[in-house]
Amino acid sequence: MGSVDTETPLYTLAEGCPYADPATAQQFSDGSPIKGLMLLQDTQLIETLAHFSRERIPERVVHARAVGAWGEFEVTHDISHLTSAKFLSGIGTKSKTLSRISTVGPERGSADTIRDVRGWALKIFTEQGNQDFVFNDIPVFFVRDPIKFPSLNRSHKRHPATNVTDATIFWDFHSQNQEGIHALMFLFSDRGTPRSVRHVNGYSGHAYKLVAPGGTGFHYVKFHFISDQGTDTMTADEATRLAGADPDYHTADLYNSIAAGRFPSWTLKVQVMTPQQAEAYRWNVFDMTKVWPHADFPLQPVGKLTLNKNPDNYFADIEQAAFSPSTMVPGIAPSADPMLQARMFAYPDAARYRLGANYQQLPNNRPAAPVYSPYERDGRASINGNYGGDASYVRATATRAVAFASSGSKTASAFTPGITAHDVWALGSVAEYTSDVVEDDFVQARAFWRDVLGSQPGQQEHFVSNVAGHIGLANRGVWETTFGMCLSFSPPFFILRSLSAWSL
Numbered sequence: 001m002g003s004v005d006t007e008t009p010l011y012t013l014a015e016g017c018p019y020a021d022p023a024t025a026q027q028f029s030d031g032s033p034i035k036g037l038m039l040l041q042d043t044q045l046i047e048t049l050a051h052f053s054r055e056r057i058p059e060r061v062v063h064a065r066a067v068g069a070w071g072e073f074e075v076t077h078d079i080s081h082l083t084s085a086k087f088l089s090g091i092g093t094k095s096k097t098l099s100r101i102s103t104v105g106p107e108r109g110s111a112d113t114i115r116d117v118r119g120w121a122l123k124i125f126t127e128q129g130n131q132d133f134v135f136n137d138i139p140v141f142f143v144r145d146p147i148k149f150p151s152l153n154r155s156h157k158r159h160p161a162t163n164v165t166d167a168t169i170f171w172d173f174h175s176q177n178q179e180g181i182h183a184l185m186f187l188f189s190d191r192g193t194p195r196s197v198r199h200v201n202g203y204s205g206h207a208y209k210l211v212a213p214g215g216t217g218f219h220y221v222k223f224h225f226i227s228d229q230g231t232d233t234m235t236a237d238e239a240t241r242l243a244g245a246d247p248d249y250h251t252a253d254l255y256n257s258i259a260a261g262r263f264p265s266w267t268l269k270v271q272v273m274t275p276q277q278a279e280a281y282r283w284n285v286f287d288m289t290k291v292w293p294h295a296d297f298p299l300q301p302v303g304k305l306t307l308n309k310n311p312d313n314y315f316a317d318i319e320q321a322a323f324s325p326s327t328m329v330p331g332i333a334p335s336a337d338p339m340l341q342a343r344m345f346a347y348p349d350a351a352r353y354r355l356g357a358n359y360q361q362l363p364n365n366r367p368a369a370p371v372y373s374p375y376e377r378d379g380r381a382s383i384n385g386n387y388g389g390d391a392s393y394v395r396a397t398a399t400r401a402v403a404f405a406s407s408g409s410k411t412a413s414a415f416t417p418g419i420t421a422h423d424v425w426a427l428g429s430v431a432e433y434t435s436d437v438v439e440d441d442f443v444q445a446r447a448f449w450r451d452v453l454g455s456q457p458g459q460q461e462h463f464v465s466n467v468a469g470h471i472g473l474a475n476r477g478v479w480e481t482t483f484g485m486c487l488s489f490s491p492p493f494f495i496l497r498s499l500s501a502w503s504l
């Protein structure tokens, strides 16, 4: 499988031929002390240079910068009445995991401590196949219409002409798409500059479905991985200083913590809602700009994630990892949230572009469960034997797939996604749609300002100075519109005082 043999580290060329010295190249010489001219026959030199030119793969278009580790998920509270997912059934059930925690906007070589949302991706290797959770460290998102996602991200990245990140395009996007106000408030609170990746939570944001054993009964859930280290943050000044002085600060922190045996952990909790509650709820459960207040739907503990092993090799384990919201085991299902539906297409599509059509066969992505998927075969770098002579078309009269499905351990029904009540839709018609921003979109933002930031001394002031420090670089028209948006959640005198303190 091309793995490196660490037992006998005899240096060879990539094809396995032993070679005396990796630091030599063949040069033409007539015996004089001046040597030059290389030879096309020098396989070692040519292969070394050619491989170097091909070391880069496309970085992720978002979430390029990250840190990751292996770990373990253990069930602490049985929820087998809610879901048939086996990795969630039975207290003490353990599964191997792979985590990747990222910033979102900037490139792979950027600094760890910049103000940004943190991505929080987890792959759980279960006996029913892989379960991926591709979450963020804030519970709400900036948009709820997937068509806006590329625009959102471009407004956080570099200006197309100057190639510089640009406060004007950032605030222009957000002041013209105000449904993101709640997420923006998280970003510009000190939560936007976490102390370490050990100190961030992971939130599904979307509603998912947990599907009950054997049937179509289901509940909507939101998943919350709550850091057992607590959520700790930095001030803007500290984060900015570290971005220059120690740009790999979070990466080193996680690596050193695991290497020292201080294993960070997270408690998985769920908020659970019946379909009837969803239909009657005050907020659209498919709108991920909204939280479900804990007072309405309390957090119920499920299990514990512990990161206990550093990557053996960053590129192989973390850079080549592919996470997707579409990777779900039986017992967990998508809701109709349009953002989630779009994401289920986008991630495997990105992985095929970034890693190739057979990315699931890479050792770090490969399921622990048996895989038999003979209708996906060939393609670049197929390394799983490519199903030999097995039938390559469905309904073949003699296939190993039939034998496999009826062999007992996995029945055909185990592979059929449950069709639940909320998958049956009344006949409608196709229409162009974009969601409007309404007064209701500011209710939770106001509560965040008052009850969350207001409950911690100095946090409202930090929020205002964090915004002012950034928006001060935007053009006047944009900050005036943004200022109007801020009035929707905060008393004007406070904002005015703070903005004038920043000479705006």
Ligand code: HEM
Pocket (backbone or CB within 6 Å): 059, 060, 061, 062, 063, 066, 100, 101, 102, 118, 119, 120, 121, 134, 135, 136, 141, 145, 146, 147, 149, 203, 204, 205, 206, 321, 322, 323, 339, 342, 343, 346, 347, 350, 351, 354
């Ligand atoms: C329509 C909305 C969205 C689209 C189209 C989208 C698309 C993408 C794409 C293309 C990538 C790069 C994947 C790769 O190259 O492997 C990515 C990464 C990621 N996204 Fe999204 N995204 C969306 C919304 C979200 C939301 C709402 C969340 C969190 C709740 C999220 C969390 C993440 C994370 C954590 C990663 C990094 C995964 C990793 O570590 O490999 N995204 N997204």
